Amino acid sequence: MKLIDILLAYPKPTQDSPTKYLPLSILFPGAMFEKQGLRVEYFDERFDSDEMLMDLIKRSKEIGVSAFTGYQTGRAARILKLAKKIKPGITAGLGGHHARILPEQVLAEPFVDKIWTERVYGEDLFPYNEHTKIHFQRTDMQYFTSRGCPFGCSFCTLSSPWEPKDINDVDRELKIIHKDIGFKEMSFSDPNIACGVYRVGGKMVAIDRVERINQIGEIMRDIKVKWDGNIRANYITPEMVEALAKSNCYSLEIGCESGNDFFLRNIIRKGEGVATIKNAAKLFRGSGISVMYSFMAHMPRETKAQLNDTLDMIDWLIENDPNARVSIFNYAPYPGTPMYQDAVNGVDGYPKFVPPTTMEGWGNLKLMISPLYWITGLCFRQDNSRKNFPGEDWQLIEPYIMLAQKKWRERDIDDFPSEEVEKLIVKQLEKNKNNN
Ligand code: B12
Numbered sequence: 001m002k003l004i005d006i007l008l009a010y011p012k013p014t015q016d017s018p019t020k021y022l023p024l025s026i027l028f029p030g031a032m033f034e035k036q037g038l039r040v041e042y043f044d045e046r047f048d049s050d051e052m053l054m055d056l057i058k059r060s061k062e063i064g065v066s067a068f069t070g071y072q073t074g075r076a077a078r079i080l081k082l083a084k085k086i087k088p089g090i091t092a093g094l095g096g097h098h099a100r101i102l103p104e105q106v107l108a109e110p111f112v113d114k115i116w117t118e119r120v121y122g123e124d125l126f127p128y129n130e131h132t133k134i135h136f137q138r139t140d141m142q143y144f145t146s147r148g149c150p151f152g153c154s155f156c157t158l159s160s161p162w163e164p165k166d167i168n169d170v171d172r173e174l175k176i177i178h179k180d181i182g183f184k185e186m187s188f189s190d191p192n193i194a195c196g197v198y199r200v201g202g203k204m205v206a207i208d209r210v211e212r213i214n215q216i217g218e219i220m221r222d223i224k225v226k227w228d229g230n231i232r233a234n235y236i237t238p239e240m241v242e243a244l245a246k247s248n249c250y251s252l253e254i255g256c257e258s259g260n261d262f263f264l265r266n267i268i269r270k271g272e273g274v275a276t277i278k279n280a281a282k283l284f285r286g287s288g289i290s291v292m293y294s295f296m297a298h299m300p301r302e303t304k305a306q307l308n309d310t311l312d313m314i315d316w317l318i319e320n321d322p323n324a325r326v327s328i329f330n331y332a333p334y335p336g337t338p339m340y341q342d343a344v345n346g347v348d349g350y351p352k353f354v355p356p357t358t359m360e361g362w363g364n365l366k367l368m369i370s371p372l373y374w375i376t377g378l379c380f381r382q383d384n385s386r387k388n389f390p391g392e393d394w395q396l397i398e399p400y401i402m403l404a405q406k407k408w409r410e411r412d413i414d415d416f417p418s419e420e421v422e423k424l425i426v427k428q429l430e431k432n433k434n435n436n
């Protein structure tokens, strides 16, 4: 029986997401510990069994669990409790966004001995090797060509300096993994893939962002892999759209957040306005890249009229490009941002947000979903509905789609049989899984 210095665990990040990205949150720290000469093992709750977890715990001196705020935090609590139950002497730690943002609350949990609160562990290392290969083989490929984003959007936890990865490293690493695994699609999860401005020593340096996309594109064409990612609207020029289309990019998400200029500029502090987003949408029309326009609703200080501007903007986007995909998430107050303080203080009539005091409490919150989320999703994410309800099964979801369309037209957005639809989708996903 080989002893393990540190067991790194990745809890399920969502209850039902069909996308299962590479668990880089534990693979980078793992590479760092391996470099220090420690014996490391990895557990991914999305794939591995509880029997395996218990066996690994029994052999481990320490366990480090990863979590971002939300469902994953609750799952992390479960794993840490289990570890303490079957091996009381184990050192139990939590890393990731949640531990960084709420260190004192996490440390107060009886089943947490330590926290890992830095933003970055081992991201300068290449976490792919014979030992970690299985994690790359069984997940959806995810990679970062840069980290951080220098903007200061008032709801976002990712604000930090932008740091591009050396393009030669991107080329080498992707080609090594691709040669072994042969993945066909890639998700670049960079918060700001085309930022182009960063600090070298004491000086700010700017690189040509279209050229950076061209360089990434050259690699993706070499390995014949198509990719999706996120991009800011203010980087979209005719040259950028051309570079993206040439680069094997097939899908992008633009964080629009709001259709009201005042709100976007002064409350969200997005650093761009409605005209910029509309301009980007016009340039993307007919480019062959499918764009998902992502919005938020029910934020502190947002008036009904401002939310209506968001709905009108979405109608404009769909008219401009009937293939556009759109989502509206409810604003979720996660700590560590100015908008969170507004939610806790209940400014301008926002229902005061009472933060949970435990990891399980955060895990049980359902913050992002609202009637408007479902109405928008059923109206403007029919790519998903078509995939989930093929053939005759379409009849199951069709009445809800028609209801959503009616409600959207009438701006009747405060009420929807959300739980019914949610249950139907969960059942349908289960059925599809069993059929495959
Ligand atoms: C991919 C992703 C997802 C995937 C899941 C991840 C996966 N592997 O499958 C999906 C799409 C399912 C997802 C869902 C959600 N996500 Co998400 N997601 C991301 C994203 C884009 C990348 C995560 C990632 O892989 N990062 C790369 C790793 C290397 O970074 P990291 O996790 O921070 O880990 C480093 C350190 O934190 C630390 N670390 C982490 N864990 C541990 C553990 C130990 C022991 C140690 C030592 C160190 C350590 O070391 C790592 C290396 O440096 C991030 C944004 C981003 N760019 O990071 C958002 C992000 C994590 N998501 C976020 C959120 C809010 C969500 C959602 C709740 C909502 C949403 N709309 O996005 C949902 C969950 C829904 C639900 N039902 O609860 C927030 C979390 C904020 C917070 N306060 O925690 C982020 C930061 C985005 C944001 N804009 O704020 N997400």
Ligand code: SF4
Residues within 6 Å of the ligand: 149, 150, 151, 152, 153, 156, 157, 158, 159, 191, 192, 232, 255, 270
């Ligand atoms: S531009 Fe996007 S990643 Fe950057 S701070 Fe704003 S919301 Fe966060």
